[in-house]
Amino acid sequence: MLVVRLATPTGFSDPAPIRHSSPIDVRLADVNGDGNVDAVAANLEHGSVSVLLGNGDGACAQAMTVDTGASPAWLTVAKSLPPDVVERIVIASDNAIRPG
16 A cells, blocks of 8 residues: 655645555656656556556546566666656566566
């Protein structure tokens, strides 16, 4: 489960759990270029990566999940070089490294 706690002037908001399956590694990045922070999670037990697009208010849309063909051990998000300036997700598993 992922838990979001937003910063407030007096500390942090109450936890807002995002129910999700077996995240082992999570990265925050703007993966769709809308200016909002999105969450990308590697799901070890389910052999998938999920992208939760941020709404801009700390909440996320329902996860889009992609099968990786193997159990991802970690992931990273990196910006491509111009002119194709978009975020790329790269995962690593026991079996392979697959750019996405």
